[in-house]
Amino acid sequence: MTALAQTSAPRFAWAGFSLHIPAGWNPVALEKDFVRFEDGGGPRLECRWQPTEGAYRLERHLSKAASQMKRAAAFRTDGVELPALFLDALQRLEEHGFTAKPFAWTDAAGEAANPGALLHHAESGIAVIIRAFPRAEADEDTELADALATARCHPRNADRLWSVFGVRVWLPGTLYLKTFSFKPGHFRMEFLNSRRVHLVLERLGPAQFALKGSSLEEWAAGFFKSINLRSARSSQGPDGWSVLEKPWPRGFFGAVSRRLPGILRAQRYRLGLRLADQETKILTVRMEGPAPLPDGAFEKICESYEVV
Template structure:
């Protein structure tokens, strides 16, 4: 399964799954398999394998090891330079100026490192980013950074910020239990204001779709930078009956242009093939 998270594309080896996802961090686990921790991000300064490599090895608790250039045939698929020790691999992406460190809790079995490393690709924050995690997929506009990622039974909540603008992606399940016999519009009227922490106006788009909005507070219009004010809000809630899920996408703060907002809603979807 391919995971797209915070700019990084990586193939999850068979038998493993994401156990932790955060800003610039992924942890993969599997039964009777070494834990894999990936830390990544844009370079603040150009990566030096000798200077920075020693620092990463110390942070990983394996200062006794040494990084060396890896130039095996299969590494030619990787879009950058690859360095390795016994349990640590470091990729310096060539064009996008990013660095990834992959740490295995034990020496990986044959093929595991190749599966992960040969699948890698990086998208900087300055571009549109694709996300694919668990059973949801979506995109974020340039310069929106991950603020919050909460994965709980029945709810995935992700928030992104760009200055005073905020995007919220909310996925709720199972929908039939949440709705408890209600149709979608009354359920939204009962729950959306509580979920978003403010009074929301709603308009029915269809039996399975509701448009949401809220005007900014008078003080926000005068002093938008002042903390504690209510910014403008727009969004959409969708019931996906065939997947038994509810998807909510809300924008707060200075709103995106219409074409960008439409792209957000179009790309936010459930992955039908995902098995829970």
């Protein structure tokens, strides 16, 4: 176990990929399948990942990655000496089910060969290409290697952690990220699955400016204009969550309603509301679609959704 994993270093987790990040590192570039971490001195680590199917040959995919990267950077897979700390981090990853193929890459300036690696995690069916940005200071190289050694990939057949920018939640692995936005005062992540379940998580704050003296339910009626909350059924959820919903019909009637054309199908939803972080933030979980997530899934999402 690395020093980072043994401490309270925050864990970045996104779309099936995660790692502990040192203090001062921030995900300054974030896409559905990519992250670049930087600190006050510039880039530290880039990671891009994708699902794989069937037999996966590292050598073949490394050659493909090399051809793509050569457009912007020199790329070599042999004949280059890589930092011992970086190679040690790859060896530690192999103890957690990864296979690794290291390479060296050089930026457009061509000043130095930087370490990189193509990783494959067979259990989760995910491949990751890593580009590292080492520093001259030995302690910063140790920090980089320790962070890399904590990288993990997570399969879709289990719940996955999502943790970024101070919010954290566990979601079913069957959900796919559709869109996301992290603007000051308003974070939003939107997910779908094959059953067309539509799940949206939001974090808003400061809460007092959003609420303006109103209750959470009153605020929600104005904020969620696409759903009619006036006829919603209200209940108390787990851990201080308030739940407003128009439930899905069950059994035979539920099956019939899901087959109706969209224009005839009544809108069904479940909306969770909670004040968090000493009541300075508003957390919301909204589920819509022809059919809900399995029983208990919505409650588990609400229980795990928090400001950290």
